Amino acid sequence: SQQGEEDPQALSIQEGENATMNCSYKTSINNLQWYRQNSGRGLVHLILIRSNEREKHSGRLRVTLDTSKKSSSLLITASRAADTASYFCATDAWYGGSQGNLIFGKGTKLSVKP
């Protein structure tokens, strides 16, 4: 079963605009990660935010985490056509029996038009 739920499921924007994707999850977490997946390829790690952090930046990426609402957002600023991909949030819920495997949402499909 999947833990996270990304919103929206699909997003289409023009190059240069900002893209915001949201993720909600169900159980307590140690941290939350965002991954990108280009069509037909594996996942690429973008950014990790720990449960005691509220915001993190990496280049054009900004991630926020609100553990009280069990939600996170990924903002991509000044988007480029090359940002076209599916974006997944993944949580690492370390609990009894878990070995730290990632639990993914269904993803947001981002399309950036030139």
Add this chain to the structure above:
Amino acid sequence: GAGVSQSPRYKVAKRGQDVALRCDPISGHVSLFWYQQALGQGPEFLTYFQNEAQLDKSGLPSDRFFAERPEGSVSTLKIQRTQQEDSAVYLCASSLGLAGGPLTYEQYFGPGTRLTVT
């Protein structure tokens, strides 16, 4: 250095056939994970190895699925008597550290093997 590699990249199997999917993790990575990704979905956890020990196989959907990592490096995911519902992309990921603790290590994913069962 080289990333995680998987082979074959594509596999078509007739229903009832056995298949074996290979994963070569990044050299020195202790942890290895297998995930299954159905079309339009996020990856779902199958199993986890710490070196050669399979510590978690709770995600394997049935006893037709079997994974091994005998020398703590290369891993093979075997599916016996394949069914149409096994059609998916199978992703392998490795990470440097031990999973299941307070620290989290980035998982590096391979390109996946797309399995189609006809």
